[in-house]
Amino acid sequence: MRFTSEQRLDDGVLEREFTLGEIPGTLWTPASAEPAPLILTAHNNGLPKGAARLVARARYTAARGYAVASIDAAGCGDRPRSAADEQARAELRRAMQAGEPVDEVFESFVGPLVEQAVPDWRTTLDALLSLPGIGGPVGYSGWTAVGIRLAALEPRIAAASFFAGGYVPHAQREEARRITIPLLVLLQWNDEGNPRQRALDLFDAFGSKEKTLHANLGGHTGTPWFELEDTVRFFGRHLR
Amino acid sequence: MRFTSEQRLDDGVLEREFTLGEIPGTLWTPASAEPAPLILTAHNNGLPKGAARLVARARYTAARGYAVASIDAAGCGDRPRSAADEQARAELRRAMQAGEPVDEVFESFVGPLVEQAVPDWRTTLDALLSLPGIGGPVGYSGWTAVGIRLAALEPRIAAASFFAGGYVPHAQREEARRITIPLLVLLQWNDEGNPRQRALDLFDAFGSKEKTLHANLGGHTGTPWFELEDTVRFFGRHLR
Numbered sequence: 001m002r003f004t005s006e007q008r009l010d011d012g013v014l015e016r017e018f019t020l021g022e023i024p025g026t027l028w029t030p031a032s033a034e035p036a037p038l039i040l041t042a043h044n045n046g047l048p049k050g051a052a053r054l055v056a057r058a059r060y061t062a063a064r065g066y067a068v069a070s071i072d073a074a075g076c077g078d079r080p081r082s083a084a085d086e087q088a089r090a091e092l093r094r095a096m097q098a099g100e101p102v103d104e105v106f107e108s109f110v111g112p113l114v115e116q117a118v119p120d121w122r123t124t125l126d127a128l129l130s131l132p133g134i135g136g137p138v139g140y141s142g143w144t145a146v147g148i149r150l151a152a153l154e155p156r157i158a159a160a161s162f163f164a165g166g167y168v169p170h171a172q173r174e175e176a177r178r179i180t181i182p183l184l185v186l187l188q189w190n191d192e193g194n195p196r197q198r199a200l201d202l203f204d205a206f207g208s209k210e211k212t213l214h215a216n217l218g219g220h221t222g223t224p225w226f227e228l229e230d231t232v233r234f235f236g237r238h239l240r
Numbered sequence: 241m242r243f244t245s246e247q248r249l250d251d252g253v254l255e256r257e258f259t260l261g262e263i264p265g266t267l268w269t270p271a272s273a274e275p276a277p278l279i280l281t282a283h284n285n286g287l288p289k290g291a292a293r294l295v296a297r298a299r300y301t302a303a304r305g306y307a308v309a310s311i312d313a314a315g316c317g318d319r320p321r322s323a324a325d326e327q328a329r330a331e332l333r334r335a336m337q338a339g340e341p342v343d344e345v346f347e348s349f350v351g352p353l354v355e356q357a358v359p360d361w362r363t364t365l366d367a368l369l370s371l372p373g374i375g376g377p378v379g380y381s382g383w384t385a386v387g388i389r390l391a392a393l394e395p396r397i398a399a400a401s402f403f404a405g406g407y408v409p410h411a412q413r414e415e416a417r418r419i420t421i422p423l424l425v426l427l428q429w430n431d432e433g434n435p436r437q438r439a440l441d442l443f444d445a446f447g448s449k450e451k452t453l454h455a456n457l458g459g460h461t462g463t464p465w466f467e468l469e470d471t472v473r474f475f476g477r478h479l480r
Contacts, residue, residue: 209457213454
């Protein structure tokens, strides 16, 4: 892991860009010298780690005493895409504009994306936990499909917060039953592109004994700011 | 309003029993001399104001700077019941033991109970707001059906937290559309006696622009303790 730049933010959080082989990442660490629990955070459907909302959430969380990391995993963010991937994304845009059903297109594109992304997240987790000042346990926040696959494979993930607004491939809907860690699931009640019933069914499917759903009125990007506070409190209960 | 007994609790909260005409009530007030926002709290389906879980919630909330009040409204708690009411309750027990559908029995018994209870709550609200040290705005917590009717009639109710595990009569399911104050709705995901879909439909029906559903795994009485903290934070956003 090689750090390529750093800046100290107003609240003392250190924000560092890194590369790990081909994987570009960002690590936010709190001002405190105490070893901090780690939270991995991924944006839905492979959106870039530099997306403003993800960065804002990461900075807020780091300021409350967590190490937070995000990467552009294989096929995600600004990483190169395969011809098949580019074609699937073009087909998705076309189908959405035409108002056609998009489930099959999403499946063909998000399914492989999750499969490709998760090994990079595991490589990153190994590297992060070898850094001084970053301790366990480890939480995960954000993109549901990657989180399910990661939690199913990775016993080091102790708690997860999922945003329900995103396509979850068939394989991860099946894997959901194997997830037993504490979960917080955020659902936007009027998220037009993401059927509400499917999100409720997924919540129902998780095998966790402790799982909480927070649903709020509003569309895909309308999650209220207080849910970020609630998410930090959720991690406080499980990672401290 | 006549106070009939008082005790000072360990955290400085003053717990006083009162009577207001035929209405028996309890008022919890915080140690602070600042005027406190008021929260009315009612247990589902007319259970007594002295029920242990209601008292524990009220004490916790008062210790965080709120005046909290509960009453046994007409027909509720230890108040006298009409012969029709006694008969409906006997029929409910019989139907539940026999595993028969109970919706009609609930409707015949909870519908009139809500109609009778709400005037007592309004009388109590008037009296409480005339006491020194109790300010507005006013919140409501607990029994959904009474809360809907009260919020529909009472512009002084500024925010409400409802527990979804209880029968909501047809009239209040209709009135739900007229409710526009901020809401927090608590749902137990596996509450056997209370159909989940009906609770989700009710949440959907509320006219409020800001409404949040918290659903947790478990049965009727299994609401996790952290939901009490969340409820206090919800009131902190709307009554402070």
